[in-house]
Amino acid sequence: MLRVQGLKAWYGEAQVLFGVDLEVKEGEAVTLVGRNGAGKTTTLKSIIGLHRSVQGQIQLNGHDLSPLPPHLRARLGLGWVPEDRGIYASLSVEENLILPPVVGPEPWSLERIYSLFPRLKERRRHPGSKLSGGEQQMLAIARVLRMGASILLLDEPTEGLAPLLVQQIGTLLSEVKAHGISVLLVEQNLRFASQVADRHYLLSQGQVVEVLDNSQIALKERELLQHLGI
Numbered sequence: 612m613l614r615v616q617g618l619k620a621w622y623g624e625a626q627v628l629f630g631v632d633l634e635v636k637e638g639e640a641v642t643l644v645g646r647n648g649a650g651k652t653t654t655l656k657s658i659i660g661l662h663r664s665v666q667g668q669i670q671l672n673g674h675d676l677s678p679l680p681p682h683l684r685a686r687l688g689l690g691w692v693p694e695d696r697g698i699y700a701s702l703s704v705e706e707n708l709i710l711p712p713v714v715g716p717e718p719w720s721l722e723r724i725y726s727l728f729p730r731l732k733e734r735r736r737h738p739g740s741k742l743s744g745g746e747q748q749m750l751a752i753a754r755v756l757r758m759g760a761s762i763l764l765l766d767e768p769t770e771g772l773a774p775l776l777v778q779q780i781g782t783l784l785s786e787v788k789a790h791g792i793s794v795l796l797v798e799q800n801l802r803f804a805s806q807v808a809d810r811h812y813l814l815s816q817g818q819v820v821e822v823l824d825n826s827q828i829a830l831k832e833r834e835l836l837q838h839l840g841i
């Protein structure tokens with residue numbers, strides 16, 4: 612469904628991606644792992660269309676995304692969950708959910724959102740500013756589902772969260788995946804990555820150097836942690 616081939620990217624004169632190839636099939640979750648500066652965020656931003664100095668092919672369900680601005684990519688089903696979560700602090704949970712327009716091909720009703728996210732239903736009248744980090748992350752994920760995304764792109768969703776919340780976000784993403792939504796996430800937490808995802812692209816210096824499944828992640832955990840500098 613999402614296919615990236617030969618993705619190259621630059622900041623000014625400096626090339627930072629050198630031909631990234633990756634694929635996310637329907638209902639599949641994959642991660643991009645790699646040490647700081649490997650090019651994970653640039654890869655996500657290039658797919659979304661927020662980084663434009665790129666070459667290569669980016670296709671979603673056979674559509675060529677390369678010439679399209681971000682809002683037209685969203686219409687085809689890309690759902691970006693930014694690292695800062697982008698929650699409106701003064702609006703309630705429900706207002707945060709219904710404010711953005713439905714643009715994608717598979718919008719979720721509020722009812723469906725609340726059945727998967729009972730915590731958000733309980734907190735629906737609370738302002739964004741009163742939510743915990745984990746609740747904000749849930750709201751950011753719920754919002755892109757409401758907008759109609761068929762694939763979620765997340766940049767380090769567990770960053771700064773306590774272990775229990777990391778566990779909850781993992782369970783939630785697994786459930787999202789079970790609803791047929793694809794997931795591409797940047798993640799440094801290997802345990803979390805293998806809880807949520809089926810495959811893992813190891814990025815180093817702007818290139819995919821290995822594609823690992825969960826059994827390989829378990830076998831090579833120590834080596835990988837060393838590589839990631841954790």
Ligand SMILES: Nc1ncnc2c1ncn2[C@@H]1O[C@H](COP(=O)(O)OP(=O)(O)OP(=O)(O)O)[C@@H](O)[C@H]1O
Binds near residue numbers: 648
């Ligand atoms: N706005 C920018 N201007 C110039 N260079 C940048 C910019 N953003 C990122 N880079 C460089 O591009 C390379 C890839 O950065 P990127 O943020 O994609 O890596 P990353 O794997 O997501 O790392 P991190 O986990 O630190 O965000 C790095 O060398 C980084 O210094």
